[in-house]
Amino acid sequence: MARRVGISGNYAVAYAVKMADVDMIAAYPITPQTTIVEKLSEFVANGELDASYMNVESEHSAMSACVGASLTGARVFTATSSQGLALMHEILFMASALRTPIVMANVNRALSAPLNIWNDHSDAMAQRDAGCIQLWVRSAQEAFDTTIEAFKIAEETRLPVMVNLDGFILSHMYEPVELADEDEVRKFIPSRPLENRVSTKKAHAVGVVGPPEYYYEMKYQAIDAIEKSRLKIKEIDKEFNSRFGKSYGEIEAYGMDGAEAALIVMGSIFGSAKEVANSLREEGKKVGVISLRLFRPFPIQEIRRAVEGIKAVGVVDRATAPGGVGNPLYNEIAAALYDMPERPAIQGFVAGLGGRDIRQDDFRLMYSATEKAAREGAGRCIYVGLRE
């Protein structure tokens, strides 16, 4: 039976991983990811989860161990944050190109320096091009549901899936979560042995040199796989809906009826952005908000449809790309909308770096700057809340 409980976002992930009946977990603890792996090691130690829990000396080793284990056909999981994800960098590219269906939770945290344990999106954005599917959740409930979907997406696309949840704001916040029935979860993602690609009985060469004659084609297979994963992700979300009565889609548009200006956001700020949009609409302002749940592959068509008829969008980046044209999300949105016949003005914002709270007034400022962009065109990127 499904049950409604009060737990943190990290525990929601741990419960989902337990219900997914993983075979192997390799992880190195790092704030604010720690309570995920703490809970999982407890499940393994007390016999509630029959899995091999591998203690490693670094995140580089954690991801390497996951790639190895995944090649044997095991269902594997890891979790990390910030510097830990950065240390996994080179192995992430191998995980995707070797087509290992690893599921990882990345509890978003700023990158040093200065040392900072709080939330922003710079860790995941730095891994944008590693070839992993990236999902972004907005509540503890979504962290639970998305982690379950992630195992199915990973195994059906043979690609690593990164589930991103905001450090502290989601990872450590206690809130209501409906935990699905474990048997139902197992029916949704049955533990079936995937192909063992390193079996001694069947000769396979994995991770070999790809000279110029072969590298390009092999790389293209991974590119093609993530491109094609769009359809799978849609299908799996539908299937999740028919079994659990919930679906999330690639994006979620809120208050867009008759809207002239809309914010585009990722992660946990969606709720606050909706609340402020509600009060602005009561004041007669025509504003809405769009949240991306899928960042890789980028939901191009969904975004284009959502902004049709909108005069301006305000893109809220929680990571930067210093010296670039714009910041990571801004650049994606600008490229996605570029050849629309009537594209909206695109106003860039940076907000909430290193755990700086994005307050209600900050949202009001961003909505009003986006409305201004609708009238006068977009200006330069606004660094919201930055002290002089």
Next chain:
Amino acid sequence: MLEIRWHGRGGQGAVTAAEILATSVINEGKYAQAFAAFGPERRGAPVLAFTRISDKEILTRCQIYEPDIIVVLDKNLCTMEGVGDGLKDNGIVVLNTDQKAEDYLQVFGNAGKIAVVDATEIALRELGSPITNTAILGALVRATGVVGLETLEEVMRQKFKQYAEKNINAVRRAFEETVVFEAGGKK
């Protein structure tokens, strides 16, 4: 929506209290959030935790700047600079102190109610250690009725297991001994 700010010191269990309250509210079918202002946590340093409670789904995830209720778990923090910041007019204050509520009228000038209990004494007697979070929960329930005492006790049974009974005794004693003073609110 009701917003609560908890002041404590590392080791007194302010974050746990915020979580127990949220879990209890959720178990009663309502909505709640509990979170902490995380910093480099260390025993003895002042810490902040927060709980939001609502009958409807809670959208906002901003921090809390204007609480309806302030709870202080440590005697020496009851008069700390900034402890009353942002309290809504006619808000409720719950203090761990061996002084009278009237002594805090200066600190919490706009409070509607000030509830006082000697949570340290109760914790020392019932638990044998000055961990005041469960006693102060009893005082909070007495002052606000924000959740049922039985719901709270059930959550504590599940969370504290063999230590539950001692903590439940602390909650009950604090509930009995709390003195709620009508402070009169903003003049």
